[in-house]
Amino acid sequence: HFVWGTNGKKGLLKTSSELFTLTYGALVTQLCKDYENDEDVNKQLDKMGFNIGVRLIEDFLARSNVGRCHDFRETADVIAKVAFKMYLGITPSITNWSPAGDEFSLILENNPLVDFVELPDNHSSLIYSNLLCGVLRGALEMVQMAVEAKFVQDTLKGDGVTEIRMRFIRRIEDNLPAGEE
Amino acid sequence: MAIFSVYVVNKAGGLIYQLDSYAPRAEAEKTFSYPLDLLLKLHDERVLVAFGQRDGIRVGHAVLAINGMDVNGRYTADGKEVLEYLGNPANYPVSIRFGRPRLTSNEKLMLASMFHSLFAIGSQLSPEQGSSGIEMLETDTFKLHCYQTLTGIKFVVLADPRQAGIDSLLRKIYEIYSDFALKNPFYSLEMPIRACRGKATVGWCSGTWTLFTQPSWTLGPSWCGCFVGGRRQLCWPHKSLQPPRRLCSNCSAWQWC
Numbered sequence: 051h052f053v054w055g056t057n058g059k060k061g062l063l064k065t066s067s068e069l070f071t072l073t074y075g076a077l078v079t080q081l082c083k084d085y086e087n088d089e090d091v092n093k094q095l096d097k098m099g100f101n102i103g104v105r106l107i108e109d110f111l112a113r114s115n116v117g118r119c120h121d122f123r124e125t126a127d128v129i130a131k132v133a134f135k136m137y138l139g140i141t142p143s144i145t146n147w148s149p150a151g152d153e154f155s156l157i158l159e160n161n162p163l164v165d166f167v168e169l170p171d172n173h174s175s176l177i178y179s180n181l182l183c184g185v186l187r188g189a190l191e192m193v194q195m196a197v198e199a200k201f202v203q204d205t206l207k208g209d210g211v212t213e214i215r216m217r218f219i220r221r222i223e224d225n226l227p228a229g230e231e
Numbered sequence: 232m233a234i235f236s237v238y239v240v241n242k243a244g245g246l247i248y249q250l251d252s253y254a255p256r257a258e259a260e261k262t263f264s265y266p267l268d269l270l271l272k273l274h275d276e277r278v279l280v281a282f283g284q285r286d287g288i289r290v291g292h293a294v295l296a297i298n299g300m301d302v303n304g305r306y307t308a309d310g311k312e313v314l315e316y317l318g319n320p321a322n323y324p325v326s327i328r329f330g331r332p333r334l335t336s337n338e339k340l341m342l343a344s345m346f347h348s349l350f351a352i353g354s355q356l357s358p359e360q361g362s363s364g365i366e367m368l369e370t371d372t373f374k375l376h377c378y379q380t381l382t383g384i385k386f387v388v389l390a391d392p393r394q395a396g397i398d399s400l401l402r403k404i405y406e407i408y409s410d411f412a413l414k415n416p417f418y419s420l421e422m423p424i425r426a427c428r429g430k431a432t433v434g435w436c437s438g439t440w441t442l443f444t445q446p447s448w449t450l451g452p453s454w455c456g457c458f459v460g461g462r463r464q465l466c467w468p469h470k471s472l473q474p475p476r477r478l479c480s481n482c483s484a485w486q487w488c
Contacts, residue, residue: 104420105413111381112405118381192382225242227383229354229362 067139071165078178088175095177099184100191107189110136118193118230122218123147125195126154129186129216138162142214158212161205169206177201183214194222194230233394235373237404238339241421242383244347246340248408248424258295258330259287265323271314276304277332278313293332298325346387350377376401384408 081091114132119125126144135141140162146155163179177183183199190197196219203213239248269283271294278294295301297316300308307313316322334342354362368375369392376388378401386401386408412424 105409108380108382108384108405108413109409112402112409115402225383227242227379227381228351229357229364229379 067162067165071162071167074163074181075167078176082173082176088173092175092177092180095180096184096187099181099186100188101184102181103185103188103190104192106137106185107192110189122151122154125190126156126216130156133189146215152218154216155202156214156216158214161212164206164212167206174207177204178206179204179212186214186216191222194226196220196222233391234400235389235391236387237389238343238346238385238387239404239408239424240343240347240385240387243421244344245421245423246343247422248412249336249339249343257287258328259292260296260326260328261286261288262324262326265320267317271317273305273314278302278305279332280329288329291331292329294327295330295332296328299328343387346377347385350379350385378402378405380405 078091078095081094082088085091085094110133114136116128116132119128130142130144134156140158140160142156142158144154145157147153161179163182167178169176169178179201183201186199187197198217198219200215201213202215203209203211205212234252236252237248237250238246241247268285269288270281271278272281273279280288280290280292282290284290294313297307297313302308302313305313307316317325317327350364354364364379365377367377371392373389374392374394374397376390376397378386378398380386386404388397388401388404390397408424412418413420418424
């Protein structure tokens with residue numbers, strides 16, 4: 051089946067999501083072979099995601115033309131409705147806001163990264179889609195927001211939905227672009 | 232060409248990309264006999280005309296070449312000092328090319344970081360909070376347009392004062408940056424962007440800004456970056472035409488390199 055994605059050209063281009071899923075799977079299995087320890091693999095995925103995020107944010111800003119978000123709720127909306135839609139073709143829902151408005155959950159009904167994937171028993175603490183957490187963290191850091199993203203529910207581990215918990219840590223004050231104080 | 236230059240400045244104020252795309256400025260090459268009726272002086276490692284204007288040679292023009300060979304700052308191609316060479320009657324008649332001195336890369340770097348500082352000052356001077364910073368700087372010979380992204384990168388374009396549509400050009404350049412620079416995994420953020428193989432120029436073609444790239448001066452096809460219709464168009468450089476031109480297959484117009 052196909053998923054819509056941007057491909058560096060004006061407009062959208064269909065790409066096969068199978069190749070994407072297979073590539074991601076090959077990446078994770080190779081990391082598992084290289085590191086032999088689930089915690090290290092999780093860290094590597096987060097790091098790789100971070101590097102993707104710091105680049106992806108520019109592509110996102112260039113193509114989507116969204117302006118600066120003024121609070122965390124706006125950020126959540128943009129992430130779920132614009133960014134996830136643009137890159138993965140899914141629209142997660144936003145729930146479970148904390149009373150202070152600094153934490154929320156993204157509920158993903160289906161996760162294109164985990165099509166056809168089944169976690170074996172010896173990798174029970176592997177966070178398969180941890181790349182996404184790194185991407186979110188990296189992208190938001192480039193727009194001066196330090197956040198923490200982690201998976202609290204995962205369909206691969208038997209839960210009904212995939213849930214990513216995002217927490218706002220602080221605004222990054224050093225190296226602010228001019229005019230943003 | 233309506234677009235004179237493009238500068239991309241990173242978060243810290245360092246110039247990471249620069250492109251000049253204007254036609255060579257008015258240069259004058261004349262043969263002189265001794266004594267030289269122009270007064271030359273040494274300034275900033277270049278030999279400039281201090282006094283004596285004639286035939287397209289203006290005060291402030293620099294000596295670019297002597298007898299067809301490009302000078303190297305204040306020294307000729309052979310390593311002799313230009314002023315000494317021109318002071319010796321035995322070297323005449325001599326053909327000298329004058330022209331407006333080009334900015335060196337170091338000077339461009341300095342100007343970019345100075346602009347970055349001015350931009351910051353501009354935002355601070357703003358009576359309201361959250362100023363966009365300098366968006367345009369206007370002079371009689373050019374207009375400078377600037378767009379700062381949310382991540383702090385500045386795209387600066389110098390264009391003809393009458394040229395319209397620069398805002399969409401700045402957005403297009405942002406898109407091109409996010410593609411060509413960021414999607415290259417070997418490119419490190421905030422570092423200078425290596426120019427794509429061969430020359431790239433930006434131009435207006437059929438109602439949209441396009442990036443013309445050309446690997447090198449070959450007879451084969453090259454890719455004209457026309458984005459109209461969502462597809463890049465093939466473009467054939469014609470070897471026999473001088474200066475080199477490219478045919479934009481999107482609009483079938485000959486575009487100058």
